[in-house]
Amino acid sequence: MATAELTAWTAPCTLLSRREVGPDAIIMELALPEPMTDVAPGVFAMLSPADGSGPEIPRPFSLYDLPAPDRATFLVQIMGRGTQALAAVPPGQEVLCTMPLGNGFTLPAPERPVVIVAGGVGCAPFLHYLRLRLQQGAGARTHMIYGAREASRLYDYQAFAALDGIDLRAATDDGSLGFHGNVIAALDAGLANGTLPRDADFLACGPAGLLHGFADYARKQNLQAWLSLETYMGCGFGVCNACPVATEPEGPLGAWPWARTCCEGPVFPLTSIQF
Amino acid sequence: MLQTRVGALELASPLLTASGTFGHDPAALRFLKTEDLGALVLKTVTPEPRHGNPAPRMAEFTGGVLNAIGLENKGLAYWRDHVAPDLAALTVPVVANAGGHSVSDYVAMTEAFDAMAGVAAIELNLSCPNVADGIQFSTEVAALKEVVAACRKVTPKPLWVKLSPNVASIVPFAKAAESAGADALTVCNTLIGLLVDWKTQKPMIANGTGGMSGPAVKPLALRMVWDSARAVSIPVVASGGASTAADVLEFVVAGATAVQIGTASFRRPDAISAIALELRELLTENSTSLEELRASLRWPHPVSC
Ligand SMILES: Cc1cc2nc3c(=O)[nH]c(=O)nc-3n(C[C@H](O)[C@H](O)[C@H](O)COP(=O)(O)OP(=O)(O)OC[C@H]3O[C@@H](n4cnc5c(N)ncnc54)[C@H](O)[C@@H]3O)c2cc1C
Ligand SMILES: Cc1cc2nc3c(=O)[nH]c(=O)nc-3n(C[C@H](O)[C@H](O)[C@H](O)COP(=O)(O)O)c2cc1C
Numbered sequence: 001m002a003t004a005e006l007t008a009w010t011a012p013c014t015l016l017s018r019r020e021v022g023p024d025a026i027i028m029e030l031a032l033p034e035p036m037t038d039v040a041p042g043v044f045a046m047l048s049p050a051d052g053s054g055p056e057i058p059r060p061f062s063l064y065d066l067p068a069p070d071r072a073t074f075l076v077q078i079m080g081r082g083t084q085a086l087a088a089v090p091p092g093q094e095v096l097c098t099m100p101l102g103n104g105f106t107l108p109a110p111e112r113p114v115v116i117v118a119g120g121v122g123c124a125p126f127l128h129y130l131r132l133r134l135q136q137g138a139g140a141r142t143h144m145i146y147g148a149r150e151a152s153r154l155y156d157y158q159a160f161a162a163l164d165g166i167d168l169r170a171a172t173d174d175g176s177l178g179f180h181g182n183v184i185a186a187l188d189a190g191l192a193n194g195t196l197p198r199d200a201d202f203l204a205c206g207p208a209g210l211l212h213g214f215a216d217y218a219r220k221q222n223l224q225a226w227l228s229l230e231t232y233m234g235c236g237f238g239v240c241n242a243c244p245v246a247t248e249p250e251g252p253l254g255a256w257p258w259a260r261t262c263c264e265g266p267v268f269p270l271t272s273i274q275f
Numbered sequence: 276m277l278q279t280r281v282g283a284l285e286l287a288s289p290l291l292t293a294s295g296t297f298g299h300d301p302a303a304l305r306f307l308k309t310e311d312l313g314a315l316v317l318k319t320v321t322p323e324p325r326h327g328n329p330a331p332r333m334a335e336f337t338g339g340v341l342n343a344i345g346l347e348n349k350g351l352a353y354w355r356d357h358v359a360p361d362l363a364a365l366t367v368p369v370v371a372n373a374g375g376h377s378v379s380d381y382v383a384m385t386e387a388f389d390a391m392a393g394v395a396a397i398e399l400n401l402s403c404p405n406v407a408d409g410i411q412f413s414t415e416v417a418a419l420k421e422v423v424a425a426c427r428k429v430t431p432k433p434l435w436v437k438l439s440p441n442v443a444s445i446v447p448f449a450k451a452a453e454s455a456g457a458d459a460l461t462v463c464n465t466l467i468g469l470l471v472d473w474k475t476q477k478p479m480i481a482n483g484t485g486g487m488s489g490p491a492v493k494p495l496a497l498r499m500v501w502d503s504a505r506a507v508s509i510p511v512v513a514s515g516g517a518s519t520a521a522d523v524l525e526f527v528v529a530g531a532t533a534v535q536i537g538t539a540s541f542r543r544p545d546a547i548s549a550i551a552l553e554l555r556e557l558l559t560e561n562s563t564s565l566e567e568l569r570a571s572l573r574w575p576h577p578v579s580c
Pocket of ligand 1: 028039044059060061062063074076077078079080082083084121124125228230231232233266331333335400
């Protein structure tokens with residue numbers, strides 16, 4: 001995967017709406033200064049309150065959806081200072097947005113099956129991805145396991161369930177919806193009983209624990225896999241070197257021991273990084 | 276209105292990027308309007324490649340960030356082949372920043388930058404706090420004088436010396452750099468700090484200590500600029516905590532000729548253009564100019580040095 005050209009813009013964007021989707025997450029809808037078309041799924045934005053009320057550095061969020069070419073949504077789980085400050089921005093006020101950043105996912109040919117493994121807000125890069133797969137006419141060959149601790153943390157689950165023709169499977173640790181267990185166990189069960197294809201692109205995003213579990217599993221099972229990392233970032237646009245991920249010496253990025261998650265990632269082929 | 280002269284360099288604006296906060300190459304220039312940026316100061320380059328520190332490399336505190344990147348860079352040979360050729364075509368002057376471990380490292384870097392057509396000025400980073408054995412040049416007057424004098428001999432290009440705030444008084448360092456032939460001083464690099472996670476009882480960044488930057492260090496940088504600008508007759512380029520046009524004017528009043536914008540670019544990559552816009556408005560509204568404000572600080576009582 002080549003390093004993306006830096007095509008991002010930065011601008012204060014009016015917050016059009018904000019709605020709760022679960023106990024600790026919201027969807028923020030921003031008005032964009034210019035229409036965005038042809039944007040790869042899995043790219044991200046750096047967001048902060050435009051009035052400077054947030055921390056010194058903005059926070060990265062996957063582009064969630066484009067309800068219109070000049071409107072973007074973000075699924076934001078409220079964690080600490082940065083996301084609290086964002087969640088406190090009232091509609092009508094502005095959010096500073098730099099976007100699109102990073103290398104997203106490349107869609108395979110329609111015939112090639114895709115298996116997505118997402119945990120919690122790790123679902124965020126995939127709504128747009130799934131829409132593009134449906135446009136490809138590849139819904140029947142697109143599988144997604146969406147997991148969380150409990151059903152209420154399957155954020156905006158209805159939006160995914162509404163995508164007709166995708167094989168969507170829920171997995172919850174407490175069994176409150178779908179498979180009783182984590183996403184890796186659900187993946188393993190699906191591969192074992194033949195309801196998931198083995199010869200497919202496997203894509204994962206979620207908290208570090210999930211990604212490590214997925215990376216170990218994919219290596220053991222020899223799956224062709226990509227990870228979207230949620231590494232802590234400084235600038236998000238490639239200038240500060242604060243988001244290093246160790247590269248695989250034998251892999252395509254092996255010429256240098258580190259890759260910048262914000263520029264060479266956040267989506268990496270599993271074979272290119274040590275994770 | 277914003278035109279500024281730093282020694283022999285004519286700049287479109289007093290606003291510069293700060294080394295290590297705007298990249299190794301000109302890619303991020305796309306966020307800025309040319310007329311807003313005085314010079315592009317690029318990330319420190321060292322003779323050999325440096326892998327830098329393990330992660331995490333950055334953490335935040337109220338009003339600032341702590342970083343220990345560890346001077347990750349691909350080294351001089353890579354920079355010469357892959358970065359330098361693109362610089363000559365830029366409309367904005369480029370300040371290349373040199374790092375190293377020894378006098379001969381700094382001399383080699385200065386000679387190399389001197390030979391590159393796209394490099395308008397050379398900034399010596401003698402003060403990176405994260406490199407174990409790099410510290411003595413910025414905290415020992417004799418060592419600083421020796422390295423600056425040696426670099427001065429090998430280039431006629433403007434030579435800027437970036438000083439460290441991690442000293443009791445910056446005045447002897449400012450004077451030593453001037454007497455060794457520096458054309459300008461950059462005041463100052465990051466202040467060494469520590470952030471602790473009490474739950475894990477570990478430092479927040481992998482290196483342990485790191486360099487503090489951002490709005491919280493502005494008062495320190497203002498003092499350092501004020502002290503050094505009075506001690507020397509070469510221009511002082513301020514660095515430390517500027518994020519608004521008012522901050523920039525405060526540095527100018529304290530004696531700075533130009534101001535580098537570092538951490539503020541992380542919040543918005545177009546920070547320098549946003550500040551330039553605000554700066555023109557402030558100067559117009561108040562019917563004043565950079566020249567009028569420069570070094571105009573009126574001290575409340577007689578100054579004893
Ligand atoms: C490419 C990308 C896409 C993302 N997409 C989404 C998304 O769509 N939705 C979503 O909800 N979240 C997403 N995240 C995660 C999101 O950016 C974080 O949850 C958010 O930054 C937390 O900020 P906070 O200040 O609220 O939380 P805090 O947990 O308080 O984190 C902020 C502070 O904790 C420290 N810190 C946190 N993590 C680390 C770390 N790994 N290493 C070192 N220090 C750390 C830092 O000092 C930082 O200042 C994404 C992350 C990345 C990298
Ligand atoms: C992430 C980061 C990396 C830096 N890297 C360098 C560097 O390579 N060389 C250097 O001379 N200064 C470096 N600095 C220091 C800045 O150039 C600047 O002097 C300092 O951050 C203070 O200014 P600020 O508060 O505007 O950021 C770095 C600062 C940060 C935050």
